[in-house]
Amino acid sequence: MVSTLIRVTGDWSLAEDCTAEAFEAALATWPRDGIPTNPGAWLTTVAKNRALDRLRRAATLARKLEEMTAVTELEHLDPELSDFPDDRLRLIFTCCHPALSLEARVALTLRTVGGLTTAQIARAFLVSEATIAQRIVRAKRKITEAAIPSRVPEAHLLAERLSGVLAVLYLAFNEGYSVVAHTSIADEAIRVTRALAQLMPGESEVTGLLALMLLQHSRRRARLDPGAVPLTLEEQDRSLWDAAAIAEAGELLNGAGRRAEPGPYQLQAAIASVHATADSAAATNWQTIVALYDRLLAVTPSPIVELNRAVAVGMASGPEVGLAALERVAASGALDGYYLLPAARADLFRRLGEYSTAASFYRIALAGAPTQPERDFFARRLDEVGG
């Protein structure tokens, strides 16, 4: 409802105010008169009428052509249509426009498309509610004042803009996923991505991202021990993994894979899917995972992907081969100072039984780990190898 009013009036605060007023009116009248047969249409009608009142008043004062056009369009809006999917799609592209800062895009998308409160978003990003509110207000002002359009980009821009939208959604998801208490953000990111996948069924990378999120989210009940310290895939109780989510992701990937050459999200989802469908870490098809990492590197070369590939090589062909692959990655210097490089070395030496070498690398990883759960994890490992 908000997205439709925004599209028609071009005025974000007007649209939000009128929608809020419609909900207030519902709270006041529904308990007395009963819930209408089509509550959505009832709300849209009330919000539309409020918007019309305000615009008519403003238009008489200013006689602005656009506002009169908006009035005409509002008058012809059919509230019986349950939703306006095209408006929602337009809104997603507006909220993720590259002319807005990345923080603003994430906050605005979660607030306006997802419907989270500023308080919820603030908690997830560890900033004050006022900061998030300010970010959203400034972004909306820029949308209006710089005339950021409300439309799905034309064909020549679509690939670039869509990948920007996916990056925002994945960032929001990871933000929610990295902190246990904020799974509402992860849920919301999945919901918006699901809506986007329904609105753009031909875009296989949207499907790929949805599958990737579902697969990561399927481990939410298994990924931490009772002390909230992360568990590796090897250590997790796989019976706690969400089988329905894993199955849905598998179907999504099969459907998307038939349509197009897989992009980075589909490939990452395919890797996650190999893990998710294995009965144990030992029974995992590591050769397939290495092959998928090779394809991922061909599409998006990155030292972090190379690091992950080397770890998979270690699982597929033994720790010595893994260490050799890791040394080739380290030689580039791109991962100097990155704590997951010593962490990977430590793990391979641990598997070789070279505990004192492993311990020295776990100490480096521990010193560089950015979050407390990760520090707890490396401390536990260090303990296990007798460091």
Next chain:
Amino acid sequence: MKYMMFVATDPEAEPYDPAQDNIQEWVAEMVARGVNLHGDRLRPIEDATLVRVRNGEVLVTDGPFTESKEWIAGYDMLEAADLDEAIEIASKHPMARFGRIELRPVWPFEE
């Protein structure tokens, strides 16, 4: 929607190559489309003059100007449908490659 397009230098951009300078084509296309209202180059900062009024007195000086490696080398007033069209126009300007471009929406007084 009107945008002021500031064309600026940028030491981090690729070096200027006269053979790759398609400014004539750009002007021809944008004028034909009716999106470029007017524009020009600006003389370098050495030719600039600073004017201030302090305590009722007009102070005219040759600087000081902000020490900067990026300075405005030209401007164009655009009339575009929205920011996406303005971005498309700016991205085709040769100085988007050899320098950088800043798009500022015009803020009319009647609003």
